[in-house]
Amino acid sequence: MTSEELLTVLAALGHPLRLQIIAALAAERVHVSELARRVGVSRPLLYMHLERLEKAGLVEGHLELSHDGKSMKYIELKPFQLTLTVPTILAALQADRESEQPSSGERSD
Amino acid sequence: MTSEELLTVLAALGHPLRLQIIAALAAERVHVSELARRVGVSRPLLYMHLERLEKAGLVEGHLELSHDGKSMKYIELKPFQLTLTVPTILAALQADRESEQPSSGERSD
DNA sequence: TTCACCTGTCAGCTTGACCTTACAGGTGAA
């Protein structure tokens, strides 16, 4: 995991509303409009937050047709596990260096 | 851990420069001016970032006198371990509810 | 005294995150 990926996840989790969204999705997947009502925000705002969560790989959206033919976008939570310690941060920064010069200095001798 | 505490840590770690700062402090404590040079930023900017890290409890500063009598503020890294999963987020949000009404519903019977 | 270090803070700028309002377009049911 590079530091960029790490920062994407940290930024995605670093907002109270997005924690609420994750909590609301923990038990079951919910479609966008219903999710907006449950967490008490406007739909456009929710879209913005979902975009961040999705980019971080924490949620996933699926557009489906409901039983009565209406288009519904269901959001589901992707299980994740991320341990933050000094070594994991060092590893992320090290991954940056290894991925930016993949053919020069990452020998393990 | 409440969600506010969690968010403070997430926000503190959610910046590339602050990850660099943590990496620079991983091996040894460093005084402010030297740290600024090592991570390549101005001292005032570093102070701002250190403030966030300190509020999150990730680093600690100690003002000391060097052997030649000059005032030096040494920054040291506090070891930490934070595991991010859906359950830990749910627990943080639950802690909010328990701490806002400490005398009504948190009975454990 | 001048220099080279050090700590600490403030005023002011820029930019992006966040949020709201409004719009365009689709469906099934009354």
Next chain:
DNA sequence: TTCACCTGTAAGGTCAAGCTGACAGGTGAA
């Protein structure tokens, strides 16, 4: 047709985070 749902996005405003430059004040050494 009108209503009540749904998806999706664009325009614009607000505000805090981030960053810079300048300042005030301390020390020991040359």
